[in-house]
Amino acid sequence: MNVDYHALAPEIILGITVLAVLVVDLLRIPKYWTAVIGLVGLFAAFVPVLTLGFCESLDFCTEPETAQRVLFGGSFVVDTFSLVLKGLFLGATAVALLLSVGYIEEDRYWQGEFYFLMLCSALGAVVLASSRDLVTLFVALELVTGPTFLMAGWRKGDPRSNEAALKYFIIGVLSAAILLFGMSLVYGYTGELTFGGIRAATAALGDSALLTIGVILTLLGFAFKVSAVPFHFWTPDTYQGAPIPVTAYLSVVSKTAGFVGLLTLSYQAFAELRDVWGPLLWILAALSMTVGNLIAVRQDDIVRLLGYSSIAQGGFILVPFGAAVAGNVTGDQLEQAFFATVTYLLIYAVMNMGAFAVVIAGANRLKSTLIADWGGLSSYAPGLAGLLALFFASLAGIPPIAGWFAKLVMFSSVLGVDSGWATALAVIAVLNSVVAFYYYAKVIKSAWFDQVPDTIPAAELRGMGRAVAPSLQFALVLTAVGVLVLGIFPNLIADVGDVAKTVAAGF
Amino acid sequence: MLINQFLLLGAALFALGVYGVLTRRNAVMVLLSVELMLAAVNINFVAFDRLIGDELAGGQIFALFIIAVAAAEVGIGLAIILLIFRNRRSANVDELDLLKL
Amino acid sequence: MVVGDLDLASGIWHLASRHGGARVTAETVVFVIFAVVSVAGGLVMIGARNPVYSAMGLLMTMFSMAVFYVLNDAHFVAAVQVIIYAGAVMTLFLFVIMLIGVDRDEDRTEQIPFQRPLALVLGAGFLALVLIAARAAWVTGYGLFSGGEVNGTIENVADELFGTWLIPFQATVLLLTIAAVGTIALAQFAPRARGSAEGSGVSE
Numbered sequence: 001m002n003v004d005y006h007a008l009a010p011e012i013i014l015g016i017t018v019l020a021v022l023v024v025d026l027l028r029i030p031k032y033w034t035a036v037i038g039l040v041g042l043f044a045a046f047v048p049v050l051t052l053g054f055c056e057s058l059d060f061c062t063e064p065e066t067a068q069r070v071l072f073g074g075s076f077v078v079d080t081f082s083l084v085l086k087g088l089f090l091g092a093t094a095v096a097l098l099l100s101v102g103y104i105e106e107d108r109y110w111q112g113e114f115y116f117l118m119l120c121s122a123l124g125a126v127v128l129a130s131s132r133d134l135v136t137l138f139v140a141l142e143l144v145t146g147p148t149f150l151m152a153g154w155r156k157g158d159p160r161s162n163e164a165a166l167k168y169f170i171i172g173v174l175s176a177a178i179l180l181f182g183m184s185l186v187y188g189y190t191g192e193l194t195f196g197g198i199r200a201a202t203a204a205l206g207d208s209a210l211l212t213i214g215v216i217l218t219l220l221g222f223a224f225k226v227s228a229v230p231f232h233f234w235t236p237d238t239y240q241g242a243p244i245p246v247t248a249y250l251s252v253v254s255k256t257a258g259f260v261g262l263l264t265l266s267y268q269a270f271a272e273l274r275d276v277w278g279p280l281l282w283i284l285a286a287l288s289m290t291v292g293n294l295i296a297v298r299q300d301d302i303v304r305l306l307g308y309s310s311i312a313q314g315g316f317i318l319v320p321f322g323a324a325v326a327g328n329v330t331g332d333q334l335e336q337a338f339f340a341t342v343t344y345l346l347i348y349a350v351m352n353m354g355a356f357a358v359v360i361a362g363a364n365r366l367k368s369t370l371i372a373d374w375g376g377l378s379s380y381a382p383g384l385a386g387l388l389a390l391f392f393a394s395l396a397g398i399p400p401i402a403g404w405f406a407k408l409v410m411f412s413s414v415l416g417v418d419s420g421w422a423t424a425l426a427v428i429a430v431l432n433s434v435v436a437f438y439y440y441a442k443v444i445k446s447a448w449f450d451q452v453p454d455t456i457p458a459a460e461l462r463g464m465g466r467a468v469a470p471s472l473q474f475a476l477v478l479t480a481v482g483v484l485v486l487g488i489f490p491n492l493i494a495d496v497g498d499v500a501k502t503v504a505a506g507f
Numbered sequence: 508m509l510i511n512q513f514l515l516l517g518a519a520l521f522a523l524g525v526y527g528v529l530t531r532r533n534a535v536m537v538l539l540s541v542e543l544m545l546a547a548v549n550i551n552f553v554a555f556d557r558l559i560g561d562e563l564a565g566g567q568i569f570a571l572f573i574i575a576v577a578a579a580e581v582g583i584g585l586a587i588i589l590l591i592f593r594n595r596r597s598a599n600v601d602e603l604d605l606l607k608l
Numbered sequence: 609m610v611v612g613d614l615d616l617a618s619g620i621w622h623l624a625s626r627h628g629g630a631r632v633t634a635e636t637v638v639f640v641i642f643a644v645v646s647v648a649g650g651l652v653m654i655g656a657r658n659p660v661y662s663a664m665g666l667l668m669t670m671f672s673m674a675v676f677y678v679l680n681d682a683h684f685v686a687a688v689q690v691i692i693y694a695g696a697v698m699t700l701f702l703f704v705i706m707l708i709g710v711d712r713d714e715d716r717t718e719q720i721p722f723q724r725p726l727a728l729v730l731g732a733g734f735l736a737l738v739l740i741a742a743r744a745a746w747v748t749g750y751g752l753f754s755g756g757e758v759n760g761t762i763e764n765v766a767d768e769l770f771g772t773w774l775i776p777f778q779a780t781v782l783l784l785t786i787a788a789v790g791t792i793a794l795a796q797f798a799p800r801a802r803g804s805a806e807g808s809g810v811s812e
Binding site for chain 1: 514517537552554559576579584586587594
Binding site: 521535557 | 636639643646647650651653654659662663666669670673676677680681682684685688689692693696697700701704705707708724726727728730731732734735738739764765768769772773776780783784786787788790791794795
């Protein structure tokens with residue numbers, strides 16, 4: 001069989017890295033080498049992503065005749081959309097790995113195996129970005145979530161971490177079962193597994209009650225993965241109980257993987273069934289934004305707050321899908337909606353990773369994640385307080401930090417559609433942005449304008465000089481530069497997102 | 508050729524699994540119920556495969572993958588359950604209430 | 609489309625059914641018997657107080673599944689079902705149940721009110737939904753597909769598995785490795801409550 005190894009290079013490199021980490025872990029050398037190998041592997045896997053993306057300007061690269069490389073009979077496709085998402089997954093995993101190094105080392109956990117699991121999960125995400133059929137999508141999704149069940153319970157002696165793992169696991173397998181039942185009905189009705197085939201078959205066969213149930217169950221399976229309300233109840237518990245770097249990984253990579261599945265399924269496989277998934281995702285978007293934000297307002301723990309905030313952000317990411325609810329939506333508008341979701345995902349990844357990096361740095365020092373304990377952070381750790389303000393302002397969507405551009409394209413994608421439902425969703429999103437602004441600002445205010453609480457011992461404060469681990473500093477700098485550059489030069493991300501939307505072509 | 512019958516059986520077993528997941532409290536029992544749901548899905552896939560006359564055997568392949576993935580998930584799940592059991596001497600889902608909504 | 613050994617039975621049934629009016633094939637008979645067994649297994653599984661009985665109930669269902677696969681010409685899947693599910697996975701389940709304690713009947717008093725009726729409504733509602741949808745969609749069938757012969761032999765399945773589905777196959781291999789590595793990593797630790805065990809499991 002003739003295999004295009006260039007197209008598979010990111011997966012192959014990551015696969016080799018995964019095995020190398022597992023083997024090196026057995027050697028009697030310091031365990032941080034496993035992390036180093038993991039990082040090197042992630043960067044090495046990024047190289048073929050670039051060469052594939054800029055293939056036309058490279059000599060050695062033989063370009064495919066079409067704009068995309070189709071492997072394995074259409075079940076594995078490397079196009080610009082998948083390359084952008086692969087880049088996102090690799091970058092976000094690299095940051096998550098940097099966040100984990102200090103954290104995992106500190107408590108003498110099993111480092112090597114931890115990085116092995118994280119890289120396996122990242123490999124699953126990278127495969128998922130290219131998967132264009134139900135089998136590959138399902139297996140890749142399981143490869144993303146399987147290791148995270150274990151990672152969530154990595155603080156083995158801590159009952160909270162155990163419980164986080166168990167809840168996440170049960171919800172994970174339950175959602176997989178629901179997803180599979182939906183897929184089985186879709187397969188039974190269309191007789192196809194590839195997205196292209198499903199689309200062609202639904203166009204030829206038309207709608208039916210059974211197909212509708214299949215589509216709804218499939219998408220609900222993904223609603224669990226992206227923790228859309230009302231399938232979110234596992235999220236706060238798991239996010240709070242898991243080690244914080246794992247939470248960061250879950251809220252960015254694992255969640256984005258769920259959205260990628262939703263994107264490819266909705267816009268490719270079920271492209272002809274917009275009147276089924278449009279209303280469904282409209283409802284999920286409205287509920288996620290509203291419920292996530294309203295509960296986030298009442299949180300006093302910063303990790304839990306970020307958990308609910310990520311549910312609400314997930315709602316914002318779903319908003320462009322809701323635009324498809326309108327019957328008269330044009331192909332251009334659907335492409336715009338697709339572009340908005342990809343852009344939001346990219347920016348969300350950078351800013352949410354940054355926010356979690358700050359939380360880890362703060363929690364390392366203060367040994368507390370209560371917002372009240374973070375009062376007066378600026379008086380003894382101005383740098384950290386500044387970064388905290390930066391990332392939370394970005395999450396709130398204040399210009400000129402990256403978050404505003406994500407919100408802008410999100411709003412323009414719904415407002416461009418001439419429909420009462422789309423406008424209603426935009427109004428809900430605006431109201432929610434205001435609520436979200438309130439609680440993000442509350443955290444910033446606490447850090448900058450409140451008094452240092454008495455519960456923080458003076459010795460702790462004096463010890464603040466010894467600072468953040470180098471890997472964590474590196475992660476902080478990377479994400480901070482990211483949100484600033486993307487916020488000030490949004491064209492960069494617009495270009496990337498623009499390139500990525502070719503997947504939706506053909507409406 | 509039986510297809511409706513297989514579909515109905517699959518739906519019935521899936522519904523039984525849903526009921527089990529929602530009512531059983533022991534984590535091992537919840538996991539067993541999920542296995543029942545996956546078995547129901549497999550019936551669907553294999554029956555549809557024959558109905559369609561899929562020369563690529565797509566439904567059978569999917570069923571194989573589901574079996575393999577479910578085996579891996581069972582391994583992961585039982586590891587987590589045993590971990591909790593060692594820490595708390597209990598595997599009941601709703602005794603775990605350290606984290607509240 | 610009945611498997612070899614059943615052809616004789618099939619013929620007898622055809623003869624019998626000529627007089628009886630309704631057309632009963634061996635496939636139908638086998639299906640009905642094992643459908644009853646599998647649903648009974650499922651009921652035992654969700655109803656039994658003792659976890660071991662539950663596991664046995666599921667085992668019954670799993671064996672009936674294998675029969676259904678054979679009925680649908682999926683011979684390799686049937687073999688895998690018996691070896692992996694009924695064999696390995698159920699044994700694993702039984703081991704864990706034994707480890708956690710067989711003698712302890714599960715406490716079935718509900719702490720969340722209405723959970724049981726709610727679950728019943730959800731399960732029954734789901735069943736009804738699929739039934740209604742299936743009646744509309746399947747009774748008449750559709751004519752898009754040729755309905756060719758299915759080939760569920762190992763050779764045919766392997767061709768597909770290592771050709772078209774190479775990537776998911778590799779991913780599944782990795783997933784099984786993950787399960788092994790993760791289980792080892794999670795199992796090797798000493799609960800803090802036992803005191804002196806510090807470091808015995810943590811070999812970093």
